[in-house]
Amino acid sequence: MIIIDAESDIPIYVQLRTQIMESIVRGDLSTGDTLPSVRGLAGDLGINMHTVNKSYHELESKGIIEIVPKKGAVITANKDKKISKKRLDALSKELRPLVVEGLINGMNKEEIHELITGVISEVREE
Amino acid sequence: MIIIDAESDIPIYVQLRTQIMESIVRGDLSTGDTLPSVRGLAGDLGINMHTVNKSYHELESKGIIEIVPKKGAVITANKDKKISKKRLDALSKELRPLVVEGLINGMNKEEIHELITGVISEVREE
DNA sequence: GATTTGTTATAGTGTATATAGAACAAGAAG
DNA sequence: CTTCTTGTTCTATATACACTATAACAAATC
Incomplete structure (x- = not known):
């Protein structure tokens, strides 16, 4: 469950990125799982598509998900691998x-x- | 010694605030010491007076210094006190x-x- | 073929950062 | 007392970031 606080001084794309990462740590999301589409999640959360897209790309740059254009975003985080x-x-x-x-x-x-x-x-x- | 990186993506007032705090932790600055005036430090660092002022007020809100108007900023950080x-x-x-x-x-x-x-x-x- | 996908582009609004200059009252220094 | 310095307050400007909005595109999906 992801909750966005529009009044927070923490940017929305950071809140989203953090909460997805916490979901993975807790085990609510696992390696191989697919994240919802940027449009779908944006609609559910009541935020803009580009804001979700920004979060996804930051997660990708951290090596946590892989975005396959025209398909979706898959979780690749590997807790068994050693941190670089x-x-x-x-x-x-x-x-x-x-x-x-x-x-x-x-x-x-x-x-x-x-x-x-x-x-x-x-x-x-x- | 305080060094400001104008090209950094970290705001100048944050860089300054952090470096003053590190100086206190290292012992380069101690409780009772007086910080330079906002105009003086701004001149030395080549930044604006208001930027230094912002850093000072953030340090004050953290309980690390006390700003006495028309006089100066004194370090009040007390490492013997327990954190709130x-x-x-x-x-x-x-x-x-x-x-x-x-x-x-x-x-x-x-x-x-x-x-x-x-x-x-x-x-x-x- | 129609829908959905991520991507790209443009544009607008609001806020944060940083600078600049000026003026003020109060403390410090001569 | 006069002068200088102090932090404060105000206005103003330029830039960057955050967020939204809309549109169009090509590729995957159905």
Whole structure:
């Protein structure tokens, strides 16, 4: 179930991209599954086709889905494969300001790890 | 030392805010220290006064500095104080999509913890 | 053959980012 | 006290991004 909050300061295409990724992590969507068409999903969510298209292409650039023109988008994410160094570096760069925010507020390494553990549980269970 | 990359897709005021926070974490800036005036820093960095002002006010809203009108901005970050639940929740929400990105790429809890540990070391040492 | 698919193009609206200049009142410094 | 500097506030402009809207196209599907 995907819910878009039009009032959020998080762009719609980011909300959609994130929620699809979470669905895969939770197992609601699996490798091989086909995503709805950009027009169909846009209609269901009440948003524009191009916004959905943008989300799909970002997922493709992350290696999570494969878009076959005139056919559809198939999930290719492989949780058994090892993450590439390129994506690992990108992740580090994005994590950095958040880690700094924790450290500056007095969190130590253990507390940050606990926070991450909590987030992992949230993502898997919700 | 603060370096602004005008070509980056990261807004200047975010770059500045982040680098000031990293300076505090590293110890280059400490509680009680005064930040340069918005006009002075803007001149040094070759950016607009209003951009620096925006960064300062964001730092203030995070409780990291206190802006005393007509006087200056003083660092109030207290690493001995415990982080508030509000900030902890905000951090969780921001961390979530990055954690998802790791999980979807096959990382397990331990690998994510190792990544975080690496980031913490980077921030503290660089 | 008709429908649906993703793609491409153009256009419009609203918001965010960044710059610029000016003016103001209050603190600092001479 | 006078001068300078301070952060604040206001207006204005240019650019980029986000989102929507509409249209047309070629290929796959039915």
